[in-house]
Amino acid sequence: MDWNHSYRTALLNSNDIVTDWTNVGKIHILGVDWRMTATLRMNMTERFQRPEHIVVNKVYASLATGPRQDNGIFYEIRTYDVKPSKMKEFVEVINQHIHLRTAHSELVGFWTVELGAMNKAIHIWKYDNFAHRTAVRAAIANDKDWQGKLSLILTCVEKQHNEVAYLVPWCQLGKPPKEGGVYEWVTFQMKPGGPALWGEAFRAAINTHINTGYTKLIGVFHTEYGLLNRVHVIWWNESPDNRAAGRHKAHEDARVVAAVRESVRFLESQENMLLVPLHCSPLK
Structure with a gap:
């Protein structure tokens, strides 16, 4: 599985933006809960702590909420x-x-x-x-x-x-x-x-x-x-x-x-x- 692609897709299809991968036992991707082994979890933690993926996290977290009006009208x-x-x-x-x-x-x-x-x-x-x-x-x-x-x-x-x-x-x-x-x-x-x-x-x-x-x-x-x-x-x-x-x-x-x-x-x-x-x- 291409975890890089699936992770980005998950961010677009979930309301939960995962930013701390060190304590994750399972993740929700494409409507499925994926359980991870310790080795896979360590691999993903190291991979998504890279600067380019931190930027991706911030971008998609922003897109998840979208523009909002600033009053209750x-x-x-x-x-x-x-x-x-x-x-x-x-x-x-x-x-x-x-x-x-x-x-x-x-x-x-x-x-x-x-x-x-x-x-x-x-x-x-x-x-x-x-x-x-x-x-x-x-x-x-x-x-x-x-x-x-x-x-x-x-x-x-x-x-x-x-x-x-x-x-x-x-x-x-x-x-x-x-x-x-x-x-x-x-x-x-x-x-x-x-x-x-x-x-x-x-x-x-x-x-x-x-x-x-x-x-x-x-x-x-x-x-x-x-x-x-x-x-x-x-x-x-x-x-x-x-x-x-x-x-x-x-x-x-x-x-x-x-x-x-x-x-x-x-x-x-x-x-x-x-x-x-x-x-x-x-x-x-």
Whole structure:
């Protein structure tokens, strides 16, 4: 067995970074516990105490955690499947009464899906931390005015789904240059490994699209609760036709093509939706 290759592979596939080999009786490599003889253990101890392997240890230990944001702010993404016969009523109630809910915490955006799905609504709430969300949930449970309107909303809804996500560290939540456009919500299901594995390639692909100038980046979110290794990217476009024209140009841009080819090596699936903001949405 090539222990040098297997050791490096183990570092990439395990949360435990072994740095002291003198007291190790077994190691976990490729999903298997390998028991070592004293001779093999001594050989590996001597081998991995060399300077070049100490550097490898530090590099992979750093990659194991990946970039992290420096505060507790997170976003709850809520998706509602609305009864087809109730969509109009749902939108009207939300527009008229969402102010009762936003009195308790910040609404980032509220949209209905125009293309890519049907009878679906998506909204995003911002929280300072999990204690903040707990306090907000307790407050709205005791808000009789909101609870009365919520009961009307829920009669329109067939199914609810939520996720908790963080903005990636290299992205700030953006705003559109003007009101009246449409939003593109792109969901990427990435291979397991997190940003430590695919983060740089993904960032490069996003940046090349930004540099084309045809679209405005609003936010890049990676999930903490819900399906993991999922990234949601929100773009703003002046119109669906402007987006289509920009995409055609981007497909002919060698920089975009190269960056996307690198990023898709880590991609398992992708989904696209065109969103229209509600009148009450802060992001319009």
